[in-house]
Amino acid sequence: MGFTLNLAEDRTIARPTLVPPPSDAHKYSRGHAMVWSGPPLRTGASRLAAQAALAVGAGLVTIIGDRAALAEQAAHVSAIMLREADDKLACIDRRVTALAIGPGAGVGIADIVCALQKREIPMVLDADAITAFAGDPARLFEHLCANDVMTPHAGEFARLFLDIDLADRAAAAYTAAQRSGAVVLLKGPHTHIAAPDGRVAVNRHASPWLATAGSGDVLTGLICGLMAQGISAFDAACMGAWLHGDIGVRAGPGLTADKMMDHIPLVLRGCLHDASADDTGPRT
Numbered sequence: 001m002g003f004t005l006n007l008a009e010d011r012t013i014a015r016p017t018l019v020p021p022p023s024d025a026h027k028y029s030r031g032h033a034m035v036w037s038g039p040p041l042r043t044g045a046s047r048l049a050a051q052a053a054l055a056v057g058a059g060l061v062t063i064i065g066d067r068a069a070l071a072e073q074a075a076h077v078s079a080i081m082l083r084e085a086d087d088k089l090a091c092i093d094r095r096v097t098a099l100a101i102g103p104g105a106g107v108g109i110a111d112i113v114c115a116l117q118k119r120e121i122p123m124v125l126d127a128d129a130i131t132a133f134a135g136d137p138a139r140l141f142e143h144l145c146a147n148d149v150m151t152p153h154a155g156e157f158a159r160l161f162l163d164i165d166l167a168d169r170a171a172a173a174y175t176a177a178q179r180s181g182a183v184v185l186l187k188g189p190h191t192h193i194a195a196p197d198g199r200v201a202v203n204r205h206a207s208p209w210l211a212t213a214g215s216g217d218v219l220t221g222l223i224c225g226l227m228a229q230g231i232s233a234f235d236a237a238c239m240g241a242w243l244h245g246d247i248g249v250r251a252g253p254g255l256t257a258d259k260m261m262d263h264i265p266l267v268l269r270g271c272l273h274d275a276s277a278d279d280t281g282p283r284t
């Protein structure tokens, strides 16, 4: 729905194509993304993810967490909804079309991740949702499927895949996807994406200005927001990486994670099918 992945013959990700929502679109038809909040004083990372999910086009975004965390979130967000987590997670209803968990979540999050995975909602796992399984990756892999995306940086990758050599990052992502059963997006100056069915891609459209705290949390939100709109895990990971890179290319010096959202409208405008009259830069 909306976005189409474009891949070059060598599997390099190119600018995605975006078609505007149909005239009869409503917020639920554009998907409902949910992001798990970090605890009080660690809410920023999840908020960055939620803001990116909304900006990339999810019709609704809800941050879920405990009451104290939500009080903190409420001081910062308006368009994003807040919902208190109950013991049985009953507040995650059928209308939630994608979930993101990990940014700022704390490494005690493993049980929650496993419980959420039983809901069969496509998930993006980042940061602490990866690190939490450092001692027992098999427990995580047992629950993952090809509709889920993991987005490790090299440090997080090594915590789950101790024996996989990162010297060849494309091969490392491929092996990790086969082993885990999920789409693996290995972050770096070039970002490699692999699906358990053997599909691979690489994003080279990025900028070292993206090496700033919270930038990966924004990527998590972009991917979750795309998945919420009905885009498959592999395509969402690939397009999220490209859009994230384009923000970095456009923003350049002075880029900070909380300013990344400001660039998303122009990044998306540049992807519009009829963007020929647009002056939004080279169509790489």
Ligand SMILES: NC(=O)C1=CN([C@@H]2O[C@H](COP(=O)(O)OP(=O)(O)OC[C@H]3O[C@@H](n4cnc5c(N)ncnc54)[C@H](O)[C@@H]3O)[C@@H](O)[C@H]2O)[C@@H](O)CC1
Binding pocket: 042, 043, 044, 045, 046, 102, 103, 104, 105, 106, 127, 128, 131, 153, 154, 155, 156, 213, 214, 215, 216, 217
């Ligand atoms: N604004 C915020 O509130 C932010 C919160 N964050 C959260 O802070 C927590 C810790 O995340 P971090 O990623 O800082 O720390 P990690 O707990 O992942 O550990 C970082 C360590 O990993 C190793 N490492 C190896 N390769 C690396 C690579 N390519 N990039 C980064 N580290 C690499 C380094 O030795 C480094 O000391 C997470 O919950 C994260 O989501 C961060 O996302 C930054 C922004």
Ligand SMILES: Nc1ncnc2c1ncn2[C@@H]1O[C@H](COP(=O)(O)OP(=O)(O)O)[C@@H](O)[C@H]1O
Binding pocket: 127, 153, 187, 188, 189, 190, 191, 206, 207, 208, 209, 210, 211, 212, 213, 214, 215, 216, 217, 218, 219, 244
């Ligand atoms: N030198 C670089 N060139 C291009 N992109 C980079 C570079 N360094 C980091 N990035 C990108 O920035 C993001 C950093 O994410 P991450 O390491 O998870 O940081 P954080 O946890 O602070 O959000 C990743 O998407 C990564 O690909």
